[in-house]
Amino acid sequence: MTQASIPTIGFVGLGNIGGPMARNMAVKHDGDVLVCDMKPAALQAVADTKARVVGSLAELGAQADVVFMSLPGSSHVEAVCLGENGLTSGSKRPSIIVDLSTTQVATARKIAPLLAALGVEFADAPVARTAESARRGELSIMVGAEPGLFTRIEPWLRYIGSDVTLCGGVGCGQVVKLINNALVFENTAALAEMMVLGQRAGVEPALLLDAVSKGSGDSFVLRNHGRKAMLPREFPQGGFPPEYALKDIDYVMELADQTNTASAFTGLARRYYASAAKNGLGGRYFPIVIEVVDKNMKVA
Structure with missing residues (x-):
């Protein structure tokens, strides 16, 4: 060339x-x-x-x-x-x-x-x-x-x-991407908890997302995964599944161990996606983690 x-x-x-x-x-x-x-x-x-x-x-x-x-x-x-x-x-x-x-x-x-x-x-x-x-x-x-x-x-x-x-x-692109993904997976699991909590406490999920999106709780995850997948409960096959989320989370936690960095939030998110994969929710778009919360599945 x-x-x-x-x-x-x-x-x-x-x-x-x-x-x-x-x-x-x-x-x-x-x-x-x-x-x-x-x-x-x-x-x-x-x-x-x-x-x-x-x-x-x-x-x-x-x-x-x-x-x-x-x-x-x-x-x-x-x-x-x-x-x-x-x-x-x-x-x-x-x-x-x-x-x-x-x-x-x-x-x-x-x-x-x-x-x-x-x-x-x-x-x-x-x-x-x-x-x-x-x-x-x-x-x-x-x-x-x-x-x-x-x-x-x-x-x-x-x-x-x-x-x-x-x-x-070399490698720094992966560092940033893994951190990006960990934040997305953690935010998605946290949003899942709060959407289910809001609905059980009497607030319609669509209204909840609309109101929060106008405040300081807004996020990319809320506007995309929350509105487009978790709200309609649409988690197609062929999307990025919980199994892939676990792979990336394991990479993040490995990097945290190598650099002697705490990763408690990432570890908690891992438990949610592991529960999804073990309880028949694998292979489908990872925001399906909201079903783990909604169905009170065990998160070990």
Whole structure:
């Protein structure tokens, strides 16, 4: 990839958030866009765009200049980047790999030097907000990278995000994203308690949210998860489920242990989502935690 050429972009992982991101890249990027996902149905996200499907990670890594990944967790990221038949398994490799997933901080800081030894630059750039934000290209992206690399990848990140923030060196994007997610999960569990309390004490939930949204108790969680999911009690399959919330919370608590930092509120939130997963509420959009409160399920 020369300074003047238009890079070929690769995208791995076209799930609930990854699909809309890949679609935005395919629509907005002037150069070629290649995509790869182990689930054929996921590729429908870009079916009516110029994106070209490739059959393997090794093939994508050999043809793309820069690769973006949106994967479930740390083990998947390591395998895709460095595993047998992964992105760097061939003699020709991408120049840059950008991880849009949410992983352990240690994973980003482990992978970066291993890729550097193969001539591949690495940035962690986890994304926040909702699936609707992903469709609109209005995600918030938290980047861990050297400043020079950030300058090069920022224009491509702007295809999918309206807010792109350099948070520090490699791993710092994951630090900020994990903190963001912990606050969301904690706020959602707290809002669930208060919505049920308000209703049992005689205040209609819709009125409660409307009144609180006009005061100092307002929040992103109230305006989005509260109004759009918890109020109508709509928790679709395929959304971000309690099991994924537990994964991210465990990453946060691991980081808290490593830095000797208290995480009592995060631990309490974990108990709520664990109860949801154990009591038949798994696999559905995580604000379903309100059902744990409403049904007086055991939170151990």
